[in-house]
Structure formats: C-alpha cells, structure tokens
Amino acid sequence: MRYAMAIEVNKCVGCGDCVVACQTENNVPMGYSRDWIIEIARGEYPNLFMHFESQRCNHCDDTPCVRTCPTGASHVIEGGIVKVTHDECIGCGACIEACPYDARYFHPDGYVDKCTFCDHRVADGLDPACVSVCPTNCMHFGDLDDPDSEISKLLNSREHYTLLPEAGTAPQIYYLK
Amino acid sequence: MEERLFQTARDIHGLYPHVHIWGGPIAIYLFLGGLAAGILLFATLYYLKGKENEMPFTVKIAPIFTFWIVILGLLLLVYDLHHPLYVLELFTSFRIESPMSWGAWTLAVVSVLSLIWPLSYIDDIEAYLHERGWQKLDWATRMVKTWEHKWIIPRFVIMNFRKYRKPIAYLLLFLSIILGIYTGILLSAFNAHPLWNNSILGPLFLTSGVSTGSAFVMWLSNNKKERKLMSTIDMALIAIELFFIIHMIMGMQAGPEAYKQAAHLFLGGEFTVIFWVIFVGFGLILPFILEGLELGGKHIPPALPAILVLIGGLLFRIIMVAAGQMSEYPF
Numbered sequence: 001m002r003y004a005m006a007i008e009v010n011k012c013v014g015c016g017d018c019v020v021a022c023q024t025e026n027n028v029p030m031g032y033s034r035d036w037i038i039e040i041a042r043g044e045y046p047n048l049f050m051h052f053e054s055q056r057c058n059h060c061d062d063t064p065c066v067r068t069c070p071t072g073a074s075h076v077i078e079g080g081i082v083k084v085t086h087d088e089c090i091g092c093g094a095c096i097e098a099c100p101y102d103a104r105y106f107h108p109d110g111y112v113d114k115c116t117f118c119d120h121r122v123a124d125g126l127d128p129a130c131v132s133v134c135p136t137n138c139m140h141f142g143d144l145d146d147p148d149s150e151i152s153k154l155l156n157s158r159e160h161y162t163l164l165p166e167a168g169t170a171p172q173i174y175y176l177k
Numbered sequence: 178m179e180e181r182l183f184q185t186a187r188d189i190h191g192l193y194p195h196v197h198i199w200g201g202p203i204a205i206y207l208f209l210g211g212l213a214a215g216i217l218l219f220a221t222l223y224y225l226k227g228k229e230n231e232m233p234f235t236v237k238i239a240p241i242f243t244f245w246i247v248i249l250g251l252l253l254l255v256y257d258l259h260h261p262l263y264v265l266e267l268f269t270s271f272r273i274e275s276p277m278s279w280g281a282w283t284l285a286v287v288s289v290l291s292l293i294w295p296l297s298y299i300d301d302i303e304a305y306l307h308e309r310g311w312q313k314l315d316w317a318t319r320m321v322k323t324w325e326h327k328w329i330i331p332r333f334v335i336m337n338f339r340k341y342r343k344p345i346a347y348l349l350l351f352l353s354i355i356l357g358i359y360t361g362i363l364l365s366a367f368n369a370h371p372l373w374n375n376s377i378l379g380p381l382f383l384t385s386g387v388s389t390g391s392a393f394v395m396w397l398s399n400n401k402k403e404r405k406l407m408s409t410i411d412m413a414l415i416a417i418e419l420f421f422i423i424h425m426i427m428g429m430q431a432g433p434e435a436y437k438q439a440a441h442l443f444l445g446g447e448f449t450v451i452f453w454v455i456f457v458g459f460g461l462i463l464p465f466i467l468e469g470l471e472l473g474g475k476h477i478p479p480a481l482p483a484i485l486v487l488i489g490g491l492l493f494r495i496i497m498v499a500a501g502q503m504s505e506y507p508f
C-alpha cells in the first residue's frame with residue numbers, strides 16, 4: 001500500500017475549497033492551514049502563463065521530518081502517511097526545520113501539526129476531505145501499489161512533476177501537467 | 178520571469194518569509210554545549226596525561242562550571258520547546274537517526290558525570306580556593322564534605338568515582354567530543370537548509386567549542402604555564418577553525434544552486450559584514466594576533482583574547498542559526 005495524490009494543475013482554478021474543507025474537517029485553528037494554494041505566473045507580457053498548485057505535506061518516501069524527530073512522535077503509518085502523535089511531541093521544531101515544504105507548524109496548543117492525508121477518512125474508504133470537495137475534480141487520491149487504481153493509471157499515462165525532488169525526499173504529491 | 182503568490186492565506190508564525198522558529202535560546206544552547214565540551218575535553222585529556230597537579234585549574238577547577246553550563250543549556254532548550262510539559266518524552270526513547278535524541282542523552286550523561294568529577298576532587302578544590310585567597314567560598318566545600326561524611330550514597334558514589342576515575346575520564350573525553358560535534362550535527366542534519374547541510378559543520382562546531390573552552394581556562398586560570406599552553410592551543414584551534422570555515426564556503430560555492438545561494442549569505446548577502454568583520458575579524462583573527470603577541474613576550478591581559486573568543490563563539494552560533502534558517506530551497 002502506498003497512498004499518493006495526483007493534482008491536475010491545469011484544471012485547478014484556485015478556488016480554495018480544498019483549504020476550507022481541510023480546515024473544517026480537521027478543526028484547524030484560525031489563520032492556520034494544512035494545505036494552501038500557490039499561484040504561479042510565468043512569462044513576459046503579453047505571453048503570460050499561469051497555473052495553481054494546491055500544496056500540502058508530500059508524505060515523502062524519504063522523510064527528513066521523521067528522521068530528525070527526537071522522540072518518535074513523527075512517524076509513518078501504513079500506506080506511507082506521515083503523522084504526529086501529539087502526546088509524544090515536545091515541540092522542539094526539528095521536523096519543521098527538516099521539512100523543505102513548510103508543511104509543518106506549531107499548533108497553538110504546542111505540538112506540531114500537519115496534513116494527515118485524512119487517514120481517518122481513508123480508513124473508511126473515503127477520499128481525503130480536500131480531494132472529495134474539489135469542484136473541478138482536479139485531485140486524485142489512491143494507492144500506487146495497485147496498478148489498476150485511478151492514480152496509477154494517471155501517473156502512467158500523463159507527464160507529471162513533484163516539488164523539490166532535488167531535496168531528496170521522494171515526495172508523493174504528483175502534479176500532472 | 179516567474180512569480181509565486183499565495184492564493185489562500187496562511188498566517189502561521191515562524192514559517193514565512195522563511196522558517197524562523199529557532200532563535201537566541203538555541204544559539205546560546207549550542208554555544209554552552211560547545212563550551213562545556215571544550216572544558217571537559219581539556220580536563221579529561223590532561224588528567225589522562227597525568228598532569229592533574231601541574232594544571233590544577235584545567236583538570237580540577239574548570240569542570241565545576243561545566244555542570245552549571247550544561248544545566249543552563251538544558252533549561253534554555255526546555256524553554257524553547259513549544260510543548261515543554263512533554264519534555265520527558267526525550268528520555269523515554271532513543272532514536273539513533275535523530276541527532277537531537279542522542280544529543281539530549283549525551284547531555285544528560287555529561288551533566289551527571291561533570292557534577293561528580295569536581296566533587297571527587299573536593300580536597301584539592303579547597304586547597305586551591307585557599308591558595309587564591311577565596312576562603313569565603315569554604316561553605317561550599319564544607320557542605321559537600323558534610324554530605325560525604327553523613328550520607329552513604331554520595332560517599333559511595335564519590336568513592337567509586339575516585340577509584341574508577343581513569344575509565345570515567347576516557348568515557349567523558351569521548352562524550353565531550355560527541356557533545357561538541359553534536360552541536361554542529363544537530364544543524365547539519367537538516368537538508369532543507371543548505372547552509373547547515375554540510376558535513377564539515379560538526380568538526381567546525383567542535384573546534385569552535387574547544388576553542389571557547391581553552392579561552393575559558395586561559396581567562397580564569399592563575400597558573401602562567403597553564404595559560405601559555407591554552408593560549409598556544411587556542412591559536413592552533415583558531416587556525417583550524419578558519420580553515421574549516423573557508424572549506425565550508427568553498428564546498429557550498431562548488432555545489433548546486435541552493436548551496437551557492439547559501440554561500441551568498443556570507444559573500445555579499447546580508448550576513449557578510451557581521452560574519453567576516455565582526456566574527457572572523459574580532460572573534461578569530463584579533464584574538465589570534467593578541468595571543469601571538471602575548472606568547473612573543475608583549476604584555477596583554479589574557480582576559481582580552483579570551484573574552485573575544487567567547488563572544489565570537491556565541492556570535493558564530495547566532496549567525497549560523499539565523500542564516501541557516503534563511504537558506505532554503507527555492508520553491
């Protein structure tokens with residue numbers, strides 16, 4: 001089992017529904033967010049191009065955050081989902097420093113918080129909240145180890161990229177061109 | 178041209194425009210760790226060389242400070258935690274891949290051993306205090322002696338410590354090197370920050386820490402021979418430190434784009450002046466020259482180069498912690 005997400009950047013309209021759905025589903029405190037949208041504009045007037053990237057924890061295969069955690073609060077569960085056990089987190093910030101994607105933050109209660117791929121929904125066979133609300137259906141979630149899953153087929157047939165592959169983290173959020 | 182903007186607001190303290198969650202307390206913690214490592218390294222090394230009576234301050238007196246230095250460092254570390262009530266989680270697990278985990282364990286062991294080390298020299302410490310005319314501090318040595326006579330546990334611990342001092346000294350020597358290296362490796366483990374992410378940072382922080390240790394001894398010792406030796410050692414350490422710093426920047430300059438940008442922070446970027454003029458100039462080169470002049474026979478108060486080295490060591494860590502967090506992969 002290897003959960004991953006594929007996002008079609010050209011279908012994304014940057015509405016922010018994924019962000020709001022996550023905040024609602026996971027009780028994210030005011031002003032904070034586990035996912036966010038970046039608008040990327042390229043080119044020179046009048047030849048301008050723009051696309052959106054919905055970003056979140058990349059649930060990397062090679063996790064610097066888990067490696068640097070001194071207590072084992074940061075850990076990987078089945079399916080490659082990276083999680084934080086609140087009661088074991090001392091709030092040292094090592095994982096925040098280790099993450100090249102700024103995906104982690106101090107929750108106002110002190111522990112470190114981040115995207116969980118909505119593992120409580122995934123366990124029930126549902127998509128993560130962000131994927132399930134996307135009005136343009138630009139986000140796809142599934143198991144990479146299953147060759148018949150929608151995400152496996154998409155990644156086999158479409159060109160895609162990941163964020164900062166040079167950071168050596170083997171990120172598992174794929175952006176379809 | 179490429180422009181990246183946030184489409185949805187993310188108002189999280191300490192993440193933007195770059196990660197800045199570690200500040201002064203962590204820098205001071207790293208400085209204190211290095212200083213304690215330096216003091217202990219000299220104490221155990223010269224004890225093992227059989228020079229405990231020739232260099233009484235280095236071997237017997239200076240380690241009195243290490244316990245308090247380490248405890249102060251640990252307090253700063255706990256102060257900096259955002260979930261401090263859970264701090265004991267650090268000591269209910271051991272994670273070999275996490276430098277902070279084995280660093281915390283090293284600090285815990287070092288703090289215990291460096292508390293007992295001077296206690297086992299209590300007679301010599303009393304004699305030393307009298308020699309320097311500090312009889313006012315007798316209450317402390319008397320208190321320790323009373324405990325030792327009255328209670329069996331301290332008596333047993335100190336007696337065994339005296340008996341097995343040699344193997345303990347070897348262990349402490351090893352742990353002090355680990356502690357010194359740890360202060361650098363803690364930072365170099367983060368590949369998200371290219372400035373930190375180089376393997377020379379461990380040896381560089383160790384060298385700098387040992388240099389501050391030698392400066393500490395040089396400053397507070399009253400023994401001319403001891404001072405002269407520490408001054409010579411410190412000059413060598415400063416030379417090695419400079420070599421490591423140049424090596425580190427050369428390595429980054431020869432690296433990929435993110436590493437070049439990290440080096441640029443010191444080569445024209447915003448840390449250029451504070452790094453080269455204030456840290457390298459006043460914290461390394463000036464004390465090196467002063468120590469050289471002193472060895473050449475000129476009269477220079479030994480406190481001057483020592484304080485410059487100590488302030489330089491602290492400044493170096495403040496700069497590295499701040500600049501490292503500014504150096505990130507562009508995305």
